[in-house]
Amino acid sequence: MTATLSLLQDHWGWLVFAALLGIAEVMIPGVFLIWIAIAAAITGLVALALPIALPFQFLLFAALSIAAVYAGRRWYVDNPVASTDPLLNDRTARLIGQTVTVVEPIVGGEGRVKVGDSVWTATGADADAGARVRVVGADGTMLRVE
Amino acid sequence: MLTTFALTLTGLVLFYLAVSVKVVRQGYQYTIERFGRFTEVARPGLNFYPAFFYAVGRKINMMEQVVDIPGQEIITKDNAMVSVDGVVFFQVLDAAKAAYEVSELYVAIMQLATTNLRTVMGSMDLDETLSKRDEINARLLSVVDHATNAWGIKITRVELKDIRPPADIVNAMGRQMKAEREKRANILDAEGARAAEILRAEGEKQGQILQAEGRREAAFRDAEAREREAEAEAKATQMVSDAISAGNPQALNYFIAQKYTEAVSQFATSPNAKTILFPVEATQLIGTLGGIGALAKEALGADGTPAPTPPAPPRRGPFGQSQG
Numbered sequence: 001m002t003a004t005l006s007l008l009q010d011h012w013g014w015l016v017f018a019a020l021l022g023i024a025e026v027m028i029p030g031v032f033l034i035w036i037a038i039a040a041a042i043t044g045l046v047a048l049a050l051p052i053a054l055p056f057q058f059l060l061f062a063a064l065s066i067a068a069v070y071a072g073r074r075w076y077v078d079n080p081v082a083s084t085d086p087l088l089n090d091r092t093a094r095l096i097g098q099t100v101t102v103v104e105p106i107v108g109g110e111g112r113v114k115v116g117d118s119v120w121t122a123t124g125a126d127a128d129a130g131a132r133v134r135v136v137g138a139d140g141t142m143l144r145v146e
Numbered sequence: 147m148l149t150t151f152a153l154t155l156t157g158l159v160l161f162y163l164a165v166s167v168k169v170v171r172q173g174y175q176y177t178i179e180r181f182g183r184f185t186e187v188a189r190p191g192l193n194f195y196p197a198f199f200y201a202v203g204r205k206i207n208m209m210e211q212v213v214d215i216p217g218q219e220i221i222t223k224d225n226a227m228v229s230v231d232g233v234v235f236f237q238v239l240d241a242a243k244a245a246y247e248v249s250e251l252y253v254a255i256m257q258l259a260t261t262n263l264r265t266v267m268g269s270m271d272l273d274e275t276l277s278k279r280d281e282i283n284a285r286l287l288s289v290v291d292h293a294t295n296a297w298g299i300k301i302t303r304v305e306l307k308d309i310r311p312p313a314d315i316v317n318a319m320g321r322q323m324k325a326e327r328e329k330r331a332n333i334l335d336a337e338g339a340r341a342a343e344i345l346r347a348e349g350e351k352q353g354q355i356l357q358a359e360g361r362r363e364a365a366f367r368d369a370e371a372r373e374r375e376a377e378a379e380a381k382a383t384q385m386v387s388d389a390i391s392a393g394n395p396q397a398l399n400y401f402i403a404q405k406y407t408e409a410v411s412q413f414a415t416s417p418n419a420k421t422i423l424f425p426v427e428a429t430q431l432i433g434t435l436g437g438i439g440a441l442a443k444e445a446l447g448a449d450g451t452p453a454p455t456p457p458a459p460p461r462r463g464p465f466g467q468s469q470g
Contacts, residue, residue, distance in 0.1 A: 032163070032164075032167040032169075032192070035163075036160065036163070054149055054152075055148040055149045055151070055152035055153075056152070057152075058149070058152035058153055058155070058156045059152050059155065059156070061156055062152075062155055062156040062159040062160070065156075065159055065160060065163055066159060066163065069163050069166075069167070069194070073192075073194040076191075076192050076194075080191070081191050081192075083172075088172060088173075089172070089173055089175075089190075089208040089209060090208075091237055091239060091300065092239055112288070117303070118287070118300075118302045118303055119284075119287060119288065119291070120291075120300065121291070121292070121295065138239075140239060140240050140243065140295070140298055141239050141240070141291075141294075141295050141298065141299065141300045142295070
């Protein structure tokens, strides 16, 4: 503890800590450690520039961490991670625009349509079996067709 | 002391931040609860929900999944016991519904599929269950899909894996198939034999008809020939009798005598004839000779005019007719 604290006495300790966090971020997938690392690095730079007592360095680090994470979250919101396939795992969204065949006539706004080799419930204007309809949307597991 | 406090506080802050950041992996969605009440769904990517206020409720797998329908004994409509197992493919479309509308989603799907499998197969007899898998799959899909709509999941496929009737039934089915095939073979054999018999009989009939036709034709021709012969005979006789009535009847005697002597000479020249049978009365021959003599006399009459023929002695002619 004392050794660790003595390491953190000066700004180099913070910078080393920042580097270690950076490595950990790379090693551990999907963790936000990079923001904490940035906070640690800033703390180190501040400690280098201003002589701050150790406890205050810690408090500064904590405050900076919160700030960094919020900034990071903000940054994520502004720059969302673009997926190469945004419709992944969104089956109904994928079906929108497809033309499908009615297998059970749509009567009173409910029938069944054949999609691929499976059958989905569908809602829309009345249609006879065999009619070709287009998927325009989905409510849960029910496709809206027209 | 202040150092310790600062250190602890820093630790707390770091820990709080660590648990507030939720990274959702692709293929999953987390339901987020605020003080226990569902508020929203965390999508794949980095999400920040301050701890204590927000908590992750359920981690829902949004990929298509497979649930095994465990093997079970089902009694068909005709009271056969078959063991069946299958698989259900499904995908969660609405994470919130799948998380909160049903507890134990997998168990629920499995039980639903199981009970409906019993319903569907119980309404069919054994042969149907074995031959109409597609229909069973389709009916199951329809029923289970409707039932699970409320849970925000889509049943994409229901497939029976294995339908195993009991061993003795399988045995009987094998025997039945064998018998069926043997029956067909026997029928084909019999049909072949029948066709062959018919063809053979037809052939014989045809042959006989042709033969009969041949005989008839021959008979006709024979009759015709006989007719012609008789005609010719009659004509010849007519001509002879015409000649006789026109000329001297003695000419007839001449011819007969010539034939007689020719016949006798033939007997004489026969190489192996030790005995000569005379089937005719010698007297007749003599008589014939007498006839020749008379011819000679007539021819060599002294007065040069043919003498009137004396009446011949009564005798039997070669044709058995009385010649006067």
